[in-house]
Amino acid sequence: MRCALLALLLLLPGWALAQAALSSTLSGTVRDSLTQKPLPFASVFLANTTLGATTNEQGEFTLARVPAGSYDLVASFVGYRLAKVAVTVGGPAPQQVALPLAPESSQLGEVVVRARRHANRPEDYQRFIELFLGRTSFSRQCRIRNPRAVIVDYDAKANELTASATDYVEVENQALGYRLKYYGMHFSANFGQQLVTFYGQPVFEELVPRSAGQRQRWANNRATAYRGSLTHFLCSVYLDKVAAQGFLAQKLRVIPNPPFARADSLRRQLLRQHQHTALSSAEMDSVARWARVYPSLQLLYTAPRPLDSLRRVAPDGRVYLRFTDYLRVTYSREPPDPLYPGPPRLPGGPPDPPPRQQVSRLQLLAHEAELQPNGQLLNPLAVLVQDYWGFEKMGEFLPLNYAPLSPIP
Known part of the structure; x- marks a missing residue:
């Protein structure tokens, strides 16, 4: 299976200290690309992180304590196309970034509202859930909070399942204590090739624990997910x-x-x-x-x-x-x-331990x-x-x- 965007980041303790020392502030403005008017209350975030903000009435935003590294800075606003720009944070000096958003409009200038062509077939949606969320113990504690936003299609000729979203897919993970909004999701599962690919621009939000015990359980589960991972x-x-x-x-x-x-x-x-007779x-x-x-x-x-x-x-x-x-x-x-x-077992072979x-x-x-x-x-x-x-x-x-x-x- 392809792990497209599941490049889970590992920070060893020494590196975590270095990251804190090299953190910086990222700020800028979100504007309409045609009129140059500021867009208030737009969502701005660094993809695959918990770092995000909402623009003020002047369309301005600030992200503080951004660790050094390369990121995709993403902006989202209703009625506009998702905007993404690559940024590199390399030191304590503040950085300014402009994010122009293009309206999602037709040739007549009317805002296009993307609508579902048809209801998802239950069996197709269930296959998407299993392949997107997974079949692990932690996956069983995940759920999609806005299932109606997900559009799933199955192409029988290509033997391929695809999925997208009208805006974003919201996933709540009660095993790790995160809620994430998965913007710009592209999902495909080719069953003939045994290949699953999905990518996009998700942003994380930490859930509020109900007790000290739940906080500790989330911390332990995060460490478990982290150990042995690809990024580890x-x-x-x-x-x-x-x-x-x-x-x-x-x-x-x-x-x-x-x-x-x-x-x-x-x-x-x-x-x-x-073809028309039985085999001996x-x-x-x-x-x-x-x-x-x-x-x-x-x-x-x-x-x-x-x-x-x-x-x-x-x-x-x-x-x-x-x-x-x-x-x-x-x-x-x-x-x-x-x-x-x-791993997949050889046909006709003995069961693997x-x-x-x-x-x-x-x-x-x-x-x-x-x-x-x-x-x-x-x-x-x-x-x-x-x-x-x-x-x-x-x-x-x-x-x-x-x-x-x-x-x-």
Whole structure:
């Protein structure tokens, strides 16, 4: 499964202190792009964080104590298109940003109100819920508060499920204590390719705990979601602490399986010959045997990959995630979620024992992907995750400015 925007940020304690020292103030104005009039009470936020504000009557906003790093600054206002601009915060000096918003209008200048073409089919919406929120223990404590804003479509010919929202999708996570508004959501699930992709510009809001016990439970659950996550691993790569943080990274090669072509050809030929007649018992055994021949083989190199085969450090100090083939990443300091079914099992093979460790597979979709000092991928769409990281979804989604309260053991 693709983890498009679920690049969950890890901040180790030492880095958290550095971030506080390098925090800055971000301010600016939101205006109508045509009339240049200020837009009061517009929502402005840094995507994937808890940092947001509302513009005043002059369309002005201020975001204080913004940690150093690269962000998407997003503005939203009813009747206008979502605006997004990339910003980099690198020091204590305040920064000014202008955010022009274009009206959502027709050729006649009338505001377009996007309406639902039809009601969602219950089975399609349920599949979207399972793939978007996830099937983890934490996901069971998540709910979408505005389901009528979600538009789900299934294309039977492409075998693909897509979803979008009229404005935003509001998700309440009672496991982690967050409410998030997911603006500009693009969701697709291609069942033929076994690929799920979703991305957008979410903003987080901390829920108010009802008791000290709930506050502590949320803190514990956030730490659980954080340990062993993709960004925990990426930050350990950036800081050269892969083994120290409990990770084992190994090379995994996927190569063609030579017998597959002949087995697949024989299976298809036999099935074509019996389109209108039944297969004999021996022929059924042959079809089953040929179907168990996989198109590819996986070769696992047991030795841990050295750091220089995981990343590249440029002369200017920038760090890039870079490796060949696939990366098999094992996290040994926390067991998998009890609801994790394990990786896909080979057809006809014996049942696999319950997994005892969190094992994920990582693939680079580009030659390399830049890592920021906080462990965030500059382009989250540059990687594809499978197995355990693919199992985790919105139930484990943490804001970029989340920082653990204690060192990771």
